Amino acid sequence: xxxxxxxxxxxxxxxxxxxxxxxxxxxxxxxxxxxxxxxxxxxxxxxxxxxxxxxxxxxxxxxxxxxxxxxxxxxxxxxxxxxxxxxxxxxxxxxxxxxxxxxxxxxxxxxxxxxxxxxxxxxxxxxxxxxxxxxxxxxxxxxxxxxxxxxxxxxxxxxxxxxxxxxxxxxxxxxxxxxxxxxxxxxxxxxxxxxxxxxxxxxxxxxxxxxxxxxxxxxxxxxxxxxxxxxxxxxx
Amino acid sequence: xxxxxxxxxxxxxxxxxxxxxxxxxxxxxxxxxxxxxxxxxxxxxxxxxxxxxxxxxxxxxxxxxxxxxxxxxxxxxxxxxxxxxxxxxxxxxxxxxxxxxxxxxxxxxxxxxxxxxxxxxxxxxxxxxxxxxxxxxxxxxxxxxxxxxxxxxxxxxxxxxxxxxxxxxxxxxxxxxxxxxxxxxxxxxxxxxxxxxxxxxxxxxxxxxxxxxxxxxxxxxxxxxxxxxxxxxxxx
DNA sequence: GTTTTTGCACTGACCAGTCAGTTCAAAAAT
DNA sequence: ATTTTTGAACTGACTGGTCAGTGCAAAAAC
Numbered sequence: 402x403x404x405x406x407x408x409x410x411x412x413x414x415x416x417x418x419x420x421x422x423x424x425x426x427x428x429x430x431x432x433x434x435x436x437x438x439x440x441x442x443x444x445x446x447x448x449x450x451x452x453x454x455x456x457x458x459x460x461x462x463x464x465x466x467x468x469x470x471x472x473x474x475x476x477x478x479x480x481x482x483x484x485x486x487x488x489x490x491x492x493x494x495x496x497x498x499x500x501x502x503x504x505x506x507x508x509x510x511x512x513x514x515x516x517x518x519x520x521x522x523x524x525x526x527x528x529x530x531x532x533x534x535x536x537x538x539x540x541x542x543x544x545x546x547x548x549x550x551x552x553x554x555x556x557x558x559x560x561x562x563x564x565x566x567x568x569x570x571x572x573x574x575x576x577x578x579x580x581x582x583x584x585x586x587x588x589x590x591x592x593x594x595x596x597x598x599x600x601x602x603x604x605x606x607x608x609x610x611x612x613x614x615x616x617x618x619x620x621x622x623x624x625x626x627x628x629x630x631x632x633x634x635x636x637x
Numbered sequence: 638x639x640x641x642x643x644x645x646x647x648x649x650x651x652x653x654x655x656x657x658x659x660x661x662x663x664x665x666x667x668x669x670x671x672x673x674x675x676x677x678x679x680x681x682x683x684x685x686x687x688x689x690x691x692x693x694x695x696x697x698x699x700x701x702x703x704x705x706x707x708x709x710x711x712x713x714x715x716x717x718x719x720x721x722x723x724x725x726x727x728x729x730x731x732x733x734x735x736x737x738x739x740x741x742x743x744x745x746x747x748x749x750x751x752x753x754x755x756x757x758x759x760x761x762x763x764x765x766x767x768x769x770x771x772x773x774x775x776x777x778x779x780x781x782x783x784x785x786x787x788x789x790x791x792x793x794x795x796x797x798x799x800x801x802x803x804x805x806x807x808x809x810x811x812x813x814x815x816x817x818x819x820x821x822x823x824x825x826x827x828x829x830x831x832x833x834x835x836x837x838x839x840x841x842x843x844x845x846x847x848x849x850x851x852x853x854x855x856x857x858x859x860x861x862x863x864x865x866x867x868x869x870x871x872x873x
Numbered sequence: 874g875t876t877t878t879t880g881c882a883c884t885g886a887c888c889a890g891t892c893a894g895t896t897c898a899a900a901a902a903t
Numbered sequence: 904a905t906t907t908t909t910g911a912a913c914t915g916a917c918t919g920g921t922c923a924g925t926g927c928a929a930a931a932a933c
Contacts, residue, residue: 441877441932459790463699466922477879478924484877488923548784551843554695590860596844597837597864604836605829607787613828624826628833631867677912702888713914718890720912 446484448474450495458541461548462492493557496549499542500564506531507571521579526629528572529602530622536606537618547603569595601625682720684710686731694777697784698728729793732785735778736800742767743807757815762865764808765838766858772842773854783839805831837861 452474456465467488471478485491510531514524536543549561572595579585602625609621688710692701703724707714721727746767750760772779785797808831815821838861845857 445878459788461697461699461788463697467924468922477881479880479926480878482924544787547787548697551780551783551847552695552697555697586863589863592849593841593844593857593860594864597841597861600836600838600840601833602836603840605833608829608832608836611787621829624829625833627822627825628830681912703890704888714890715892715914716912719914724889 442484445474445476445480448476449481449484449491450498453491453495454499454539454545455541457492458544458548489556493560495542496546496557496560497564499539499546500568502539503532503535504564504568504571506535507568511571511575521575521582521584522630524575525572525579525598526626528575529598529625529629530618532599532602533606533618533622533625536603536610540607540610543603543607547607569599572598598629601628678720681710681712681716684712685717685720685727686734689727689731690735690775690781691777693728694780694784698724725792729796732782732793732796733800735775735782736804738775739768739771740800740804740807742771743804747807747811757811757818757820758866760811761808761815761834762862764811765834765861765865766854768835768838769842769854769858769861772839772846776843776846779839779843783843805835808834834865837864 449470453465453470456469456473459465467481468478470491471481474481481488481491485494507528510527511524514527519527549555549557550565552558555561573591576585576589576591576595580587580589580591605621605625609616685706689701689706692705692709695701703717704714706727707717710717717724717727721730743764746763747760750763755763785791785793786801788794791797809827812821812825812827812831816823816825816827841857841861845852
């Protein structure tokens with residue numbers, strides 16, 4: 402209710418006034434570090450992310466209840482609201498968190514290839530692999546992300562767009578450098594090609610996880626590499 | 638049947654017991670053929686499909702209410718339940734309807750290419766175009782389909798799998814024929830490659846519709862053709 | 874002693890599905 | 904030709920249940 406006002410008001414009257422729901426904690430908090438180095442709070446949030454991501458991937462956002470999330474995370478419902486302002490906010494931060502991991506991973510793959518003196522096709526290939534590794538590790542997140550990406554009229558729409566662009570931009574960057582360096586035709590449509598490549602990996606990987614989960618990552622990677630490098634047409 | 642309804646009824650009840658809710662009518666009913674040739678019922682169902690597809694694409698299944706669907710279709714809520722057993726059933730039949738259209742379109746593209754004596758790459762290219770045409774015409778359906786495809790634990794899961802397989806099988810068929818005829822390497826992974834191709838078109842097309850809607854279909858098709866035929870690497 | 878979590882009762886909005894009743898055009902009866 | 908009947912199609916107020924979010928005192932963790 403008036404939690405916003407209470408949160409905005411700095412301490413002072415700690416008599417009976419304050420539920421003081423801290424919606425957002427500062428990064429430099431002095432909150433005691435646990436043996437693990439993380440704050441207790443962070444650990445709880447992580448548990449909630451993990452619970453939410455699988456449930457929402459399976460059922461969708463609206464069909465997943467806060468009670469379910471709390472139960473699977475093994476915490477009380479009140480704890481969810483102590484840590485997140487609302488169900489939507491929990492979801493939004495989960496999206497940011499997840500795509501952040503992916504983007505970092507893609508970027509690292511591209512940079513590492515460059516350092517090793519690989520060409521742009523190598524970089525693309527490394528990013529395909531990084532994408533597969535990510536999806537292999539976080540299949541539920543991927544599922545949920547795909548399900549939400551092209552929706553409209555949702556609260557977290559803008560968050561999603563920002564975060565999507567960060568990830569796709571990494572691919573576009575490699576394509577652009579490839580064109581500038583003469584390795585790729587300058588007639589390619591960078592934006593559309595980037596989207597198509599992402600789609601290729603995304604859908605192939607989801608197909609892999611859904612229908613042929615026994616196959617190895619290397620195996621799947623090899624099949625996609627072949628397609629990427631145009632080694633499909635032409636027998637042998 | 639609960640006693641509540643009977644208790645609330647003031648009197649003068651009808652003789653026969655049955656409320657007789659006809660969920661499904663026989664095809665040879667005396668259902669009046671309207672001027673359009675379609676039955677009234679069919680027209681109503683079509684309106685409901687159209688209303689449901691956009692709403693669910695925007696908001697998702699659970700977040701879309703039956704009241705909303707009825708309102709947008711311009712019918713009363715009861716009419717929805719007169720025509721469909723439940724909200725899920727409406728959605729399920731909508732899925733079947735839509736994917737049926739896509740599958741037919743893909744099949745036609747492949748067959749027509751074969752008739753014209755085209756090779757398998759031509760067939761693939763024609764199917765890419767057919768996919769784009771479909772998405773161009775039914776963007777909301779596509780959106781909704783992608784959002785639901787990899788979910789688990791949902792009532793319509795099995796329906797979706799069946800219908801997905803029908804569509805993907807068309808692509809797999811062309812790839813298989815291509816391998817058998819020596820046009821494609823026999824080392825390609827048919828299932829995974831088909832999924833990747835579908836993903837390429839799907840994601841590129843959704844990107845097109847979402848972020849560059851002003852571009853023409855031909856333009857987008859050209860970009861994907863280039864990628865499909867491996868004309869990306871290699872300057873010029 | 875401060876922060877975080879718990880447990881649980883509570884509220885109010887919202888929503889899927891129901892059902893008694895209405896409409897109306899075609900069929901049957903007159 | 905006119906009236907009556909029929910029943911598929913449709914209507915919308917209503918119900919029973921669900922769920923996001925609240926409030927708070929006490930416990931646990933730090």
